[in-house]
Amino acid sequence: MTYVITQPCVGVKNASCVDVCPVDCIHADDDDEQFFINPQECIDCGACEAACPVNAIFEEGSVPRRWKPFIQLNAEYFLKQRQAKKKRK
Numbered sequence: 001m002t003y004v005i006t007q008p009c010v011g012v013k014n015a016s017c018v019d020v021c022p023v024d025c026i027h028a029d030d031d032d033e034q035f036f037i038n039p040q041e042c043i044d045c046g047a048c049e050a051a052c053p054v055n056a057i058f059e060e061g062s063v064p065r066r067w068k069p070f071i072q073l074n075a076e077y078f079l080k081q082r083q084a085k086k087k088r089k
């Protein structure tokens with residue numbers, strides 16, 4: 001399981017979650033609309049969920065139905081980064 005960042009982060013992106021993550025698995029570039037959680041590295045501690053001022057973060061199984069696509073969006077963000085790194089090698 002993992003935690004997932006959803007729609008309310010868009011346009012807020014204040015990085016409170018990044019500050020509390022013990023494994024540094026929440027990332028975004030400056031031009032990204034929101035932050036993303038790396039599902040391969042998240043240890044399910046829940047610290048980020050409590051820190052988010054707009055309730056954008058949910059445990060994977062509790063993501064509201066309308067925001068389910070964000071589960072894949074978070075995972076794909078890191079998949080694309082890995083593929084880009086491979087290409088550069």
Ligand code: SF4
Pocket residue numbers: 003020021022023024025026037041042043044045046047048049
């Ligand atoms: S649940 Fe914990 S480990 Fe996972 S992203 Fe949030 S703070 Fe980081």
Ligand code: SF4
Pocket residue numbers: 005008009010012013014015016017018035051052053054055056057
């Ligand atoms: S704390 Fe919430 S709003 Fe702020 S960057 Fe993290 S997910 Fe986005």
